[in-house]
Amino acid sequence: MKHLPLFFNLSGRKVVVVGEGPAADRRAALARSAGAAVRQLADIRVDDLRGAAAVFIATGDLEHDTVAQRVAKSLGVPVNVADRPALCDFILPAIVDRDDVVVAISTGGASPTLAATLRGRIEAVLPERIGSLAKLASTFRAQANALIVDPARRRTFWRRLVEGPAALLALAGDDAAARRAALSELDDARRRLAPVGIAHIIGAGPGDPDLLTLKAAQLLREADAILHDDLVPPAVLARARRDAELLAVGKRKGFARWTQDEINAELVRRVRAGQTVVRLKAGDPFVFGRGGEELEALREAGLPVAVVPGITAALGCAASVGIPLTHRRLASAVTFVSGHSADGSREATWPALAAQGHTLAIYMGASEAASVRDRLLNAGADPATPVAIVENGTRPDERVSTGRLSDLTRLAASHTRDDAGPSLIIVGEVAALAAAEQPSLAKVS
Known part of the structure; x- marks a missing residue:
């Protein structure tokens, strides 16, 4: 290990940033985010650094960087020089900041790009509200240490707190429920009850x-x-x-x-x-x-x-075959309908569903295609209204059939076989935009 990772408390402490421009500004903002009292200067003198906890140098000029680094070293102040690892006492890692939870990634200055790439991957899997979980643990730390005297049971409680229901509620944003769950688990641990x-x-x-x-x-x-x-x-x-x-x-x-x-x-x-x-x-x-x-x-x-x-299927299937459920020129409304309940639906709803400029996304409708077609036609829908049936939408074996409302029953026949996957029917002018020709995805029309 080339560098020892340490986390310093800079709250209220003096930090000097030498330089002007984006690199210097980023370092000043980073130090302020940690609570430091930041002083940003174009050049430095010895007196500027007295009492400083750290100095960041980012003038962009090798000669100025070197002079400033020597001044800091003469006073024993830890120094970081932007993009000059050989002049640094410490380096800046790539940081994932989740409030009380901070993850630092370093490549020892070898590749900041690699560190940034790793940071992106960690950010993708680390819950956004993990800091709330840390706050929850901090809230109950003194109580747990006082009420659960057995070390093994205390460790079990902490594992449960950061992995169990209280943690998941905190990560979901329900802090009040998370505290109630933590209190319940603390009481259960104290009384040796199952959580x-x-x-x-x-x-x-x-x-x-x-x-x-x-x-x-x-x-x-x-x-x-x-x-x-x-x-x-x-x-x-x-x-x-x-x-x-x-x-x-x-x-x-x-x-x-x-x-x-x-x-x-x-x-x-x-x-x-x-x-x-x-x-x-x-x-x-x-x-x-x-x-x-x-x-x-x-x-x-x-x-x-x-x-x-x-x-939901309507969004996924439509996007997969290139159908916009709403379109500025073709559709200003979209309704999700269950095909299985078509026979029991109130007659009064069908004229509204059959209106032009209205997209219908019909779930579980392939086996009810005849009923759906007849009700829409009886309600005044144009028999030439475009339709699309998407089977196994977004999956490798996705299939799409396109045609007209009057022919919906025939189109649905190939999507109601015994081994058919889930199908969604889309009715409306936007269905004509289905991208049926996508040979790379093995789709058929």
Whole structure:
């Protein structure tokens, strides 16, 4: 190790920055962000450096940099000279700043670009609110040390605090709930009781695992158990930690192995047993996903629960085939409709849905294509209205069929075979913009 990483408390201490321009300004701003009393000068004298904790030199001129460095060295003040490692007592790392959590990455001055690249990768996986978790831990530090006398149980409590429900609530932005969960776990640890877990209702997106949100991917790596829909593909489930329990609880039309009440009860049972549970739902959990019912069941049981949205099928499938759901010249409104409920829908809604300049995204509609077509036509829709059916949207085996509303039943026939994947129907002028010719993605029209 060429440099020893240290974190200095500069709050209220004098820091001198020598130089003018962007490099000097960045160093001055960085020192101020740490609470330092910064004095920025074009040149320095010995008196300017007396009592300084550190000096940053960024004049851009080798001769001026060297002179300033010698003055600092003569007074024993640690010095950093921009882009001149040989003149430095210390170097500036690439920094990931999350309030109370700071990560510093250094290559010893060999490659600042590599350090910056590594910083970007760490920023992508480090939760934005990790500083809130550090504050939560600080809040309970004295209480935990005083109330949990056994060192082993105290270590267990701290691991639970930074990995369990309280941590996940803090990262989700619910600080009040995080404090309540931490207090409960502190009390349980003091009384040697088993802790309560937490549930996360997560949207898996339309199928491409790279469309998972960062938070969803992180929680999949932390879950003890994942209760997932049948429509969640293996590529998404592969993002879970290796020892997580995977339980398929999907309900597809005509194949309901689990009732909704059974799923709700299973979520409650596992959270009460102390597990971190992910309820993984295709698309977004609050768009035709019954996520709201599961949220209610967990709240009624008084258990910790958080929701992580996902890219719903209408957005993912439309984007994948190049259909803008709204368009300045073609569509000023879009409505999401469940195809399965088409027969029970109120007649009064269909004239509005059939209006020009209106895009319809119809979920689970391929098997109801005839009913959807007839209701729209009876409500006054133009038989020549463009339509597109997207099967397995965003996935490698994506297929898209395009045509007219009058021909919707024929188009849907190839998307209702026994081995067909989930399909979305898009009705409206924008459907004509579907990019059917994409041979690199093996799409067919």
